[in-house]
Amino acid sequence: xxxxxxxxxxxxxxxxxxxxxxxxxxxxxxxxxxxxxxxxxxxxxxxxxxxxxxxxxxxxxxxxxxxxxxxxxxxxxxxxxxxxxxxxxxxxxxxxxxxxxxxxxxxxxxxxxxxxxxxxxxxxx
Numbered sequence: 001x002x003x004x005x006x007x008x009x010x011x012x013x014x015x016x017x018x019x020x021x022x023x024x025x026x027x028x029x030x031x032x033x034x035x036x037x038x039x040x041x042x043x044x045x046x047x048x049x050x051x052x053x054x055x056x057x058x059x060x061x062x063x064x065x066x067x068x069x070x071x072x073x074x075x076x077x078x079x080x081x082x083x084x085x086x087x088x089x090x091x092x093x094x095x096x097x098x099x100x101x102x103x104x105x106x107x108x109x110x111x112x113x114x115x116x117x118x119x120x121x122x123x124x125x
């Protein structure tokens with residue numbers, strides 16, 4: 001059974017930092033896209049960041065470029081999201097996700113097969 005377990009969420013003041021982690025078990029995702037999405041109440045889940053199998057060219061939604069960094073450790077089957085200079089508008093539930101069949105350029109929810117349970121990030125002003 002495949003599981004993705006996020007950790008690292010919490011409450012932080014504007015300008016602060018958090019590091020989210022997502023540990024996968026049940027299968028390896030070293031040859032697949034992994035990514036992060038976020039969702040606020042009443043809104044659709046939105047793409048935040050993703051990284052392809054090679055880990056060379058991560059990509060981000062424009063609103064987090066220069067502030068967030070996604071990385072992966074295939075040996076640990078883990079993906080990270082370093083979030084710096086956090087803003088109140090970053091407040092959301094953050095979901096880790098992994099693809100079963102796409103290796104790169106994964107920005108659409110439909111490309112992903114597995115999802116974590118989500119971790120709350122709250123940024124106070």
